[in-house]
Amino acid sequence: MLFNSIDFAIFLPIVFALYWFATRKHLKLQNLLIVASSYVFYGWWDYRFLALILFSTIVDYSVGLMLQKTNQQSKRKGLLWLSILVNIGLLGFFKYYNFFIDNFTQAFSFFGTEVQPNSLNIILPVGISFYTFQTLSYTIDVYRQRLQPTKDFIAFAAFVSFFPQLVAGPIERATNLLPQFYKKRQFVYSQAVDGLRQILWGLFKKIVIADNCAFFVNTIFDGYSDYSGSTLLLGAVFFAFQIYGDFSGYSDIAIGTARLFGFKLKQNFAFPYFSRDIAEFWRRWHISLSTWFRDYVYIPLGGSRGTRLNQIRNVFVIFLVSGFWHGANWTFIVWGALNAFYFLPLLLFGKNRIHTNIAAEHGVLPTVKEGMMMLLTFLLTTLGWIFFRADNITMAFDYVHRITNISLLSIPEIRPTFLIIFIGLFIMIEWFGRRQLYAIETLWLGYPKALRWGIYYFIVMIIFLYGGKEQEFIYFQF
Known part of the structure; x- marks a missing residue:
């Protein structure tokens, strides 16, 4: 459902009226209405992919609870990797399967060997890159003990599927959005x-x-x-x-x-x-994604600390990954590399935060x-x-x-x-x-x-x- 469509112009007032007039006295009902409305909103495009959101929700909700029950580091790392592999695995399959197959074929053809692996007619689920990163941030923050896992499945499902930002962000952190589902909301004119x-x-x-x-x-x-x-x-x-x-x-x-x-x-x-400058641009453009990569990729790699070689490596990793996140095409990777080249002199000369x-x-x-x-x-x-x-x-x-x-x-x-x-x-x-x-x-x-x-x-x-x-x-x- 598009924000700039007649469908949404009808959908929004109906949900608004139900939310504030029919369920405003019951927090659980409000959250349940948000989940139901969000699934209708997303299913309007293709109902078959609702199963993906539900599956991702169940996996990360369960991983969060299991992380709370164990202090054994090996088990905690195993649970974290379970969440990462499930979420990135789904994202990789739907978004990048044909990209890797096609490039694999071209690489062998370059050396004179013909291979014919099967490409699939895969439909990319709308917003999968956004809600995947949103649920991943929850699991990672619980693993890092920066967030207590929730036992409220409805609140968590509402956090994952919240329809205003479900298909194109902002990519919200659980530390900011999830607690808002625990509190009674009052209508403020x-x-x-x-x-x-x-x-x-x-x-x-x-x-x-x-x-x-x-x-x-x-x-x-x-x-x-x-x-x-x-x-x-x-x-x-x-x-x-x-x-x-x-x-x-x-x-x-x-x-x-x-x-x-x-x-x-x-x-x-x-x-x-x-x-x-470019550093300032990336602090102001798509802030939720830029800060996601900063906190969960760039800083764990070492950020701007360490040797010059490590700094250069980290800059290129973050921009190349960001480019590849945008799509399965070499154009996005070159776009990311170009921005890395723009950014690198500012970092090396200490001008990236002026x-x-x-x-x-x-x-x-x-x-x-x-x-x-x-x-x-x-x-x-x-x-x-x-x-x-x-x-x-x-x-x-x-x-x-x-x-x-x-x-x-x-x-x-x-x-x-x-x-x-x-x-x-x-x-x-x-x-x-x-x-x-x-x-x-x-x-x-x-x-x-x-x-x-x-x-x-x-x-x-x-x-x-x-x-x-x-x-x-x-x-x-x-």
Whole structure:
């Protein structure tokens, strides 16, 4: 079920009404309603894969309880590895089986040996990368004794399947979200209004910015050999805004929807295109995934400690794994490696944590230096997005090569004025709202009520009048 669909527009009010009017006095019933609603939400796409979520839930719930019953380290490690192998095994099979089979075949063909292993017509379950990492974080934290395992199966099932963030995050930690299912929730009007405001901004990002960008991105990338370098650069820039509007828009809708039900999810994007270097970008982009890899992969490897060689190894491991997490294609691995090369000099020269505040923290506009740093970071990021978007490695390198010729100085053949205006307006609103958790959180709260609501209705009108053709969220494929 898509957030930007009629189905969800009907589904959400029904669940909201049942949650606050029929079950609000009974915590167990509220949690059970969340589980049932989440399974309906997910099953709307393909009910057959509900068994995967249920199986993952049962495995990690049981492992958590068994970890509590033993202090023997060998048994605890065995239980941890059971959880890891089950979850990563499912993820690996559905997401990477054909990738490894195809590359295995090509490797043997390179040496003159023909093999014909069987590929399978495997459907990738939506959101499997997200809920797999969410349940894994629970098991690992219980193993590390940072979290007491729950005995409440319904609460745990609700934590795993919570429908606002089930299929594309944010990837919540059990330490933050699970305890919220133990506590009685009270309806708070101001909290609900804040949630609706964030949903509105998420829909604007998705429907007006991302979906309109998607049309031109698809046109340019599909026929890239026919366009000038300037048009190809514009296509890459449009994709940068498409993926940001699409994914951060989903996160805003998810977080806002959770607020309607009395839950607080963590911020997943913190205005990443205002970053002044790649290290800052990765602290602001897909925060839940970046911190997951930091805490469960990078730091256990040694992080930035140890020898220079170990530091370089750890940086490449974390970015390559992150790239591979996004999909079974060499383009994602190259994208991860490229970001590792961007990041490495900052780490080696101790410059990776010099920008921990926001740009122009005490002013309205950035300094010339900050502006140039943000532009350079955006261009480097956009170059990486070409590999992320391309169908294959050959296309990605050819696309980049075609940008870097004399036609880069020409006027683009495709220049949608309305979309450029919307992107400019979008950047301006995000800039002035960059101190908040999302751009319009408090941006117009000081205005008279009539004017403030007029702005909200204007955004709604823009969504209906200028929304692009309905597109699935990009991160559903991951």
